[in-house]
Amino acid sequence: MYILTIYGRETDGAYSVKNEYEEDVLYIFEDEDDATRYAMMLEEEGSSEMHILEIDDELMIKTCEMHGYKYTIITPNDIVIPPTSE
Numbered sequence: 001m002y003i004l005t006i007y008g009r010e011t012d013g014a015y016s017v018k019n020e021y022e023e024d025v026l027y028i029f030e031d032e033d034d035a036t037r038y039a040m041m042l043e044e045e046g047s048s049e050m051h052i053l054e055i056d057d058e059l060m061i062k063t064c065e066m067h068g069y070k071y072t073i074i075t076p077n078d079i080v081i082p083p084t085s086e
Contacts, residue, residue, distance in 0.1 A: 001028050001057040001073070002035040004042075007049040015042075015050065017083055019070065026064060026071040027080070028057065034074060042082050 003026065004015035016024040029035035032052060039050035057073075064071045074080055 001030055001055055001060070002032050002052050003028055003055055003060070004035060004039055004050045005053055007051040009048075010051055010053065014053075023070050026060075026069060027074055028055070028060060028071055029074045031076045034076060034078075038074075038080060038082070045082055045084075047082075 006012065006015070014026055016026045019025050027038070029038070032054070035052045039052060042050055061071065063069075
């Protein structure tokens with residue numbers, strides 16, 4: 001599985017989005033191509049260059065659950081687009 005980080009700032013944390021309750025939600029992509037497409041959409045919207053990191057999904061999920069972080073797994077059947085900043 002894969003997560004996104006800002007290129008050159010990989011140790012600063014992973015990309016997340018705000019849900020309807022204003023909570024940060026980590027996107028975990030099953031497919032590298034989906035992560036790449038999402039990163040390209042972010043960059044086209046003016047975000048910094050993104051870096052795609054392959055992760056151990058079990059370890060990442062356990063870490064999120066231990067620390068109370070929200071996450072969602074993006075499957076190849078999901079369609080996600082970057083949120084618009086209003």
